[in-house]
Amino acid sequence: MIKLLNRCIDGDRVSQKEFYLLTADRLMNICRRYTSNLSDAKDMLQNTYIQIFKNLKKFDPNKGHLDAWLAKIAINEALQLLRKRKTQLIKEAHSAEQFELSATPSILEKLQADDVLQLLHEIPEIYRVVFNLNIVEGFSHQEIAELLDIPIGTSRSHLSRAKKALRTKIEQQRKIKSC
Numbered sequence: 001m002i003k004l005l006n007r008c009i010d011g012d013r014v015s016q017k018e019f020y021l022l023t024a025d026r027l028m029n030i031c032r033r034y035t036s037n038l039s040d041a042k043d044m045l046q047n048t049y050i051q052i053f054k055n056l057k058k059f060d061p062n063k064g065h066l067d068a069w070l071a072k073i074a075i076n077e078a079l080q081l082l083r084k085r086k087t088q089l090i091k092e093a094h095s096a097e098q099f100e101l102s103a104t105p106s107i108l109e110k111l112q113a114d115d116v117l118q119l120l121h122e123i124p125e126i127y128r129v130v131f132n133l134n135i136v137e138g139f140s141h142q143e144i145a146e147l148l149d150i151p152i153g154t155s156r157s158h159l160s161r162a163k164k165a166l167r168t169k170i171e172q173q174r175k176i177k178s179c
Contacts, residue, residue, distance in 0.1 A: 027074045033132045034078035036121035048074045119169045127162035
């Protein structure tokens with residue numbers, strides 16, 4: 001892989017395409033977790049690769065794993081796009097507070113990853129972003145607050161509402177399936 005990275009740094013287009021093919025699925029999955037809009041996810045992915053190839057020479061394998069470095073770039077690109085739409089997210093979050101949210105806490109643990117991803121796309125985007133950053137990516141509420149420029153309490157609140165919204169969606173699906 002180091003040889004491939006070095007050829008990419010040297011601007012070898014064939015190597016860059018090979019690198020893209022090896023990493024695109026994983027990075028697209030990250031982008032898709034942050035938006036339900038496929039077009040936005042593709043934009044995030046494209047911007048991610050622009051940043052990757054622009055900064056590949058800065059990657060130091062002694063300081064971290066390549067996958068983690070790539071994921072960090074994809075997450076940053078997703079957050080950058082979402083920051084541009086921050087006011088829209090805030091409005092969406094306020095309207096989402098009207099949802100009736102209740103269910104048992106253990107339901108989420110029983111879902112498959114694909115089920116959670118599908119349900120995540122059905123909740124308000126700001127809740128999905130905080131859920132992804134905290135539950136999937138492992139960021140603390142302090143880090144999320146800094147990344148999204150929101151208070152820590154708002155991060156906690158959005159995570160709680162995301163979980164409740166997901167539980168509600170799961171309960172709705174179970175009721176439909178049992179009929």
